[in-house]
Amino acid sequence: MRGKIYTLEELDRALPLVSAIVGDVMEDYQRLRDQLEALGLKGRSWAANPEEIVFDLPPGARDLVDEIRDHVMELGELGLYLRDPATGLVEAYGEQGGNIVYFSWKPGEQRVRFYHGLFGSHRERRPVLAAV
Secondary structure (H helix, E strand, O other): OOOOEEOHHHHHHHHHHHHHHHHHHHHHHHHHHHHHHHOOOOOOOOOOOHHHHHHHOOHHHHHHHHHHHHHHHHHHHOOEEEEEOOOOEEEEEEEEOOEEEEEEEOOOOOOOOEEEEOOOOHHHOEEHHHHO
């Protein structure tokens, strides 16, 4: 494990900046999806060889990929991890009940109030207060 271990208060204070960055990611990601769909590339797997696929994209789409990467790196510098560019779900290390966990936030949530275990999935998010 590497990265900052946040308190809920620290993450809540960072939300205005995080929200702005995530909003940019989501907007760029949707524009990229629209461009890929227009090119007939919707649904193409990026996991096989992402660098090759990006190289094959037209310049406008490559620019969007670069912008998304820049935003992801910016979140990383803050100690946050983008889990889903479509929903804007981000996570950061935190502590819950004496254990290191992932605190989880996505746009529309006013504060960071969910977590899941390090080896769990964001689909297993639980309210922080339920585990205190």
